Amino acid sequence: MNDLSSDSHRQEVNPHLRQILKKKMDLSLSQMVKGILQGDTGMLSRAITLVESTRAEDRNLAADLIRECLPHSGRSQRIGITGVPGVGKSTFIETFGSYLIQKQNRKVAVLAVDPSSQVSHGSILGDKTRMEALSQSPLAFIRPSPSAGSLGGVARKTREAIILCEAAGFDTIIIETVGVGQSETTVKSMVDLFMLLLLPGAGDELQGIKKGIMEMADLIVIHKADGDNAKRANLASADVRRALRLYPEDPREWTIPVELCSSLEETGIEDIWMDVEKFFRHGEIKGFIQENRKEQAEFWLRESVGELLHDSFFQHPRVAKQWPTVKKEVIEGRISPFEAARSLMSSFTGDNSDLSV
């Protein structure tokens, strides 16, 4: 179940995508909002496609749509999942998501943040294949990462997709990091709980995980803890617990659980769910879930301002014209970066007011 689920002409990707966009434009705003609130996943898919569009007219409609859906959002548990490539994130999400639907009566949306992703039918099909069982459930909604140049763009679209999924009644939003590098910080800034999957192994292998990522985790899972890996998984678990003891005490009074899990043998899933439940109960009592969401909202306000400022600056005709020359002069050391920036700013603001630094 994804944005192309109603597609019957899979061989013609781009023309079909245009057709979907066209169909979407024919829909009135109120039809779309109504469909989403009724939990129509086809409509949800179209709405997310709209939100991901970069066309100016789509942006305006998308803004209206988000505004209508906003009052119906915010009531889900937002869970981020990260881990190095090969740790089995998709398999885990498939197993964990299916458990949530079957045993916990949940509606699960899976989104992804991958700043490197390109528009390709392959990756969409790939996603379907990756989470086959989950994608067949009417209570699941799986959406690959929006394709976009900048992480900021991907992040905004994912944040808006969360709002739409929540308005459509999904009570568990799982956000997967796909790219490596910065996307962890981005996902962390849009979820309530951040889960780190680790491979069985210890010592040197753990050093492969950026320390900063460990510090972000609210819950750590040693994945693929099955078969020949069982002993190594226990070692890894001990190693992680030892590393965690070196951290300063968590002001939230939350002890980070370290669980062993096998998606293959379906072990550990229930323990992980109990940890998640405990985290949200504890977080709501202590108030840090709400507090975190407020901080995230302000963070995203500032990020959005920064992004819009950046875009309007570099798209400004005078700035765009001067930029290559000024950049060359700075790189060759003929003008200092600060003076160059001041000069470009004068072009941007259209006067010579001396902006204090």
Add this chain to the structure above:
Amino acid sequence: MNDLSSDSHRQEVNPHLRQILKKKMDLSLSQMVKGILQGDTGMLSRAITLVESTRAEDRNLAADLIRECLPHSGRSQRIGITGVPGVGKSTFIETFGSYLIQKQNRKVAVLAVDPSSQVSHGSILGDKTRMEALSQSPLAFIRPSPSAGSLGGVARKTREAIILCEAAGFDTIIIETVGVGQSETTVKSMVDLFMLLLLPGAGDELQGIKKGIMEMADLIVIHKADGDNAKRANLASADVRRALRLYPEDPREWTIPVELCSSLEETGIEDIWMDVEKFFRHGEIKGFIQENRKEQAEFWLRESVGELLHDSFFQHPRVAKQWPTVKKEVIEGRISPFEAARSLMSSFTGDNSDLSV
């Protein structure tokens, strides 16, 4: 030797600082430039004080000064030094700097980046006390971190201080990270060589170093490798070498040296210097020193643009007026961060043009 070295009334800090600023304003631009180019460290101090000033008239004069000094800058070796508090950065810089002056015929400027620093006479005196021998040499110039709210502000001032020090004939610029956290990245972005000092110890203790910091290092020094620490220092060295082997190969074809050093016993200093010399020779042949400086210049251009845009946005009367209300609405979930940002942008640009995101 620092910005208050000519001060004979140490008890009256603030009035005296004002007096220095007043004196400085009486100097003509050409007098200042001439003094700096002649290597007058008193004049250099005043120039840096000017660069650190936030007053609009000072900013204009500072911009002129930097412009005049820029053609005389760029010919030093810029070395960043970092390490956890307690690793002995000041003692190391004192010993290393004195060695450079006495044995290598160098002129050494020591700057610091500490976004948390406040204007206080204490810290200035503290610096003098910390590097007593070095501060007494006429071939050394020691300057504490500019005090400023934002890391961006501290960074700009330090970058400008580098230009002034180079114009004054200092051929070795040492930049020390003082605060913890982000300042390492900032210092890395303004130096040619980044040196990491580590304490003797191994395993768990090494985990206290953020992995990202290890990855930034061009040269690693196990400091305080003396007395009872000798054995632990050897263990640490082996551990670091082992950790380094896990890294992907350096495209610059540079093998990161790991040296043992005692500032107390003055051992290892010469080896470190030979590594530094080798790094610069290798880097100039391979071209990565020059390439790195070009990338840094563009990075600082973009950073400066971002900072100026941010300031002009938040200082804009309409934006400043709307900000508290809009922020509150975003935090309370009544308006999405993206819509709020678009609305503030309209106030900023003064029209309703739909800026594409």
